[in-house]
Amino acid sequence: MSADGTLPPAAGRGGFLASRTALAVVIAAYTVYTLAPFLWLATMSVRTTGEISADHYAWPRPFHWEQFRIAWVDSDFATYFWNSTVVVVAAVAVVTLVGAAAAHALARYRFRGNRIIYGVLFSSIIFPPQITLISLYQILVDYGLYNSLLGLTLVYVSLQLPLTVYLLEGFFARIPQDLFDAAKMDGYGDIEIFRRIVLPIGMPAIATTLILNFIQLWNEFLFAVVLITDPDKRTLPIGIRAFMGDHFQDIGMIAAGVMISVVPVILAYVFFSEKLIRGMTAGAVK
Amino acid sequence: MAVVQLSKICKRYGSGGPVVVDNVDVTVGDGEFMVLLGPSGCGKSTTLRMIAGLETISSGTLAINGRTMNDVPAKDRDIAMVFQSYALYPHMTVAENLAFGLRRRRTPPAEVKRRVGETAAILGLVPYLDRKPQALSGGQRQRVALGRAMVREPMVFLFDEPLSNLDAALRVNTRNELIKQHHRLASTMIYVTHDQVEAMTMGTRICVMNGGRVAQVGRPLDVYWNPADTFVARFLGSPPMNLFTVPLSGGDRIRTPAIETPLARWTPAALAPFAGREVVLGVRAEDLHLAAASAGAAETGRIRGRVFAVEPLGAETLLAVETEGGTECTARLPRDTRADVGAVVDLFFRPDAAFLFDARTTAAIPAHVIPANTMVAGGPGRAGAMP
Ligand SMILES: Nc1ncnc2c1ncn2[C@@H]1O[C@H](COP(=O)(O)OP(=O)(O)O)[C@@H](O)[C@H]1O
Ligand SMILES: [Mg+2]
Numbered sequence: 001m002s003a004d005g006t007l008p009p010a011a012g013r014g015g016f017l018a019s020r021t022a023l024a025v026v027i028a029a030y031t032v033y034t035l036a037p038f039l040w041l042a043t044m045s046v047r048t049t050g051e052i053s054a055d056h057y058a059w060p061r062p063f064h065w066e067q068f069r070i071a072w073v074d075s076d077f078a079t080y081f082w083n084s085t086v087v088v089v090a091a092v093a094v095v096t097l098v099g100a101a102a103a104h105a106l107a108r109y110r111f112r113g114n115r116i117i118y119g120v121l122f123s124s125i126i127f128p129p130q131i132t133l134i135s136l137y138q139i140l141v142d143y144g145l146y147n148s149l150l151g152l153t154l155v156y157v158s159l160q161l162p163l164t165v166y167l168l169e170g171f172f173a174r175i176p177q178d179l180f181d182a183a184k185m186d187g188y189g190d191i192e193i194f195r196r197i198v199l200p201i202g203m204p205a206i207a208t209t210l211i212l213n214f215i216q217l218w219n220e221f222l223f224a225v226v227l228i229t230d231p232d233k234r235t236l237p238i239g240i241r242a243f244m245g246d247h248f249q250d251i252g253m254i255a256a257g258v259m260i261s262v263v264p265v266i267l268a269y270v271f272f273s274e275k276l277i278r279g280m281t282a283g284a285v286k
Numbered sequence: 287m288a289v290v291q292l293s294k295i296c297k298r299y300g301s302g303g304p305v306v307v308d309n310v311d312v313t314v315g316d317g318e319f320m321v322l323l324g325p326s327g328c329g330k331s332t333t334l335r336m337i338a339g340l341e342t343i344s345s346g347t348l349a350i351n352g353r354t355m356n357d358v359p360a361k362d363r364d365i366a367m368v369f370q371s372y373a374l375y376p377h378m379t380v381a382e383n384l385a386f387g388l389r390r391r392r393t394p395p396a397e398v399k400r401r402v403g404e405t406a407a408i409l410g411l412v413p414y415l416d417r418k419p420q421a422l423s424g425g426q427r428q429r430v431a432l433g434r435a436m437v438r439e440p441m442v443f444l445f446d447e448p449l450s451n452l453d454a455a456l457r458v459n460t461r462n463e464l465i466k467q468h469h470r471l472a473s474t475m476i477y478v479t480h481d482q483v484e485a486m487t488m489g490t491r492i493c494v495m496n497g498g499r500v501a502q503v504g505r506p507l508d509v510y511w512n513p514a515d516t517f518v519a520r521f522l523g524s525p526p527m528n529l530f531t532v533p534l535s536g537g538d539r540i541r542t543p544a545i546e547t548p549l550a551r552w553t554p555a556a557l558a559p560f561a562g563r564e565v566v567l568g569v570r571a572e573d574l575h576l577a578a579a580s581a582g583a584a585e586t587g588r589i590r591g592r593v594f595a596v597e598p599l600g601a602e603t604l605l606a607v608e609t610e611g612g613t614e615c616t617a618r619l620p621r622d623t624r625a626d627v628g629a630v631v632d633l634f635f636r637p638d639a640a641f642l643f644d645a646r647t648t649a650a651i652p653a654h655v656i657p658a659n660t661m662v663a664g665g666p667g668r669a670g671a672m673p
Contacts (some may be wrong), residue, residue: 176371184359184361185361186387
C-alpha cells in the first residue's frame, strides 16, 4: 500500500482526464445532433426553392437575404409575429403574476380547502389538455371571444396556470418560514413580503416557468388553429402552416418564416438560460 | 423602555388541540434580561412567538407598557426578534439586511446609513457590509442577525435559542457579547434557551417552564439555591441534582440502610406534616465527597452505594453510584479520585446542602436555613456568575 503511495493519485488523474474526455465527446455529439437540423434550416432560409431542390445540403451561394423581407412583408409574417407576441407576452405575464401569487398563497397560508385546490390543480396537469378543446370552443363562442386574440390569451393563461402554480408552490414552500416571520417583525405586511421576499428569492424558479411557458405558448398550434379563423389574427405557428398550404412548393420561403419564428425562442434562452439552470438545479433555498 | 406583562396566557393549536402554553403569568420589567428556560417542547418558542405577534394568543392578555397587544399585528409591535436560524434575507447584502427594518419605518436615508454604520461598527461587521449571507461564517451571520435587531432600537428584543447553531467556543464569546450589548442598550430582552448555563450566566431573572407551565421565576442563583420543585432542581445544575425517595424517620432525620442524614435546615414544625411519610431528598453532585468533613464528622450526611461507572473528565471525575434501594446518583469529585467499579463507597455531604421535596406534589419543603455556601448577591440587576 505505502509503496504504491504515489500511484493512486496518478491513476486518479488519468481516470479524471479520461472521464472528462468522454464527457466532452458525448456533449460534442449531442451538440451536433441538435444543432445540425437547425443549421440545415438556416442554410435553406437563404436559398431559393430552386436551389434547394437541386441540392438539399449545399452551402448558400449567394445568400438570398431578401427571402426574409419577402416573408416578413409580402407573406404577412409581420402580422403573425405581432399577434404571437401580443398573445404570448400577455398570457405569460398574467400566468407568471397570478401563478406566483397563487403558489405563494398555497405554500404559505393555512386555510380551509388549501390542499383541495392544490389537488384539483395537480389533477388538471395530468389530464391531456385536448379534452377541454371542444368545451373551450363552446365557451368562447358563448362569450363572444371566439376568433379573438383576447380569447386565445385567456385560453393560454388557463392552459399554463396549473403547471406554473404547481412548480412554483414546490419552490416557495421550501423558503423557510423564519424569513417571513423576520420580515413581519421588520414591519412588513403580506403583500410587501410577497414582493420583497418571495419574488426575489423565487426568481430562479419564476424565470424557469417564464421561459417554459413562453416557449410552450410561442409554439402552440392546436388551440390556436381551432380558436382563430381570421387570417389577420393568425399566430406564427398557424401562419407557417397556412403558408405551407398556400405555397407548398416554396420550401425556401417556409424556412425563412420558421427562422423568423425561432428567433425569440433563441433570445429567451440566451437571456434566461443562466437563471433557468439555476432554477432547475436549485435544491433548497439556503 | 418597556414592561412586558403576560397574564394568564394560554395557547392551543387548533380548537381541539392540546394546551401547549398553560396559564403563563410573568411580568418582564423594563431593561430586564428574562430567560425562558426549559426542555425542548415545553412551549418556550410558542410563548415568545405570542409576544412577537407571530402566533395568536388563545386566551389571556399580553400587555406592553400597559397597552394590550393581543390584537396588534406583529409588524406594528415595535419588537425585534433574533431567530435560531438567523433568518437572514439571502438575496440582500449585510447592509441591506440591516437596513430592511428601518426602511419600512420611513427612516430618512441619511439616518438609515448612520445607524447601519454604527451597528456594523459595534458588531465588527463593517468589512462584510457588501457581502451576501451565504459568504459569511456562522458567527458572522449570528452577528448580522443580532445587528438587524439592534439597528431598529426596538422596545423589546426577543431571542429564540440564538446561540444553538454556534460551536462551543463561539457560543461563549457571543454570550458575553450579548451580555455586553444588554448593558449598553439597557433594553428589555426576553431570551429562550434550553441551556441552563446560558440561563444562569445571562439572565437577570429566569423563568423555568415545564410542560407549558411556569415552574418558577426568579434570579438565577435564587432559583438555583431554592428550587421550587424537583423539576427545577434537576434542570438547573449539571449533572442534575440527585434525588432519593426516602421515609422521614423520627421527624428530623433520614435513616435508611443506604442514606443517613440529619435535617438541619428544617424546623420540626416544617417537617411535622411529613412525619411517617415519604419525602424526596435532594443533594447536588458537587456537594458529595468521598471523605467526611473533618469537623463535626458525626453530623454529616452519608450515602452508601456501589460504584458502577467512573468518568474522568480531566478537570473533575464523575462517580456514578447505585444505592441499595436501586437509586442512581452521581458525585462530582476531584480529578485525582480513584475508585473501582463494583466497590462499595460512602459519599458524604454537609446536611445543610440537602434539599427536601414533597414526594407527592414534588414541591420543595421550605427550609429556614439557606443551603450551604450560598452567597446570593443582593440588590437589583445582574447577580454574580454561577460558582
Ligand atoms: N404550529 C404548531 N401546530 C401544532 N403544534 C405545535 C405547533 N408549534 C408547536 N407546537 C407544539 O407545541 C409544543 C411547544 O412547542 P415549542 O413552543 O416550539 O417548544 P420549545 O420552544 O419549548 O421547544 C410542542 O409540543 C410542539 O409540538
Ligand atoms: Mg423552541
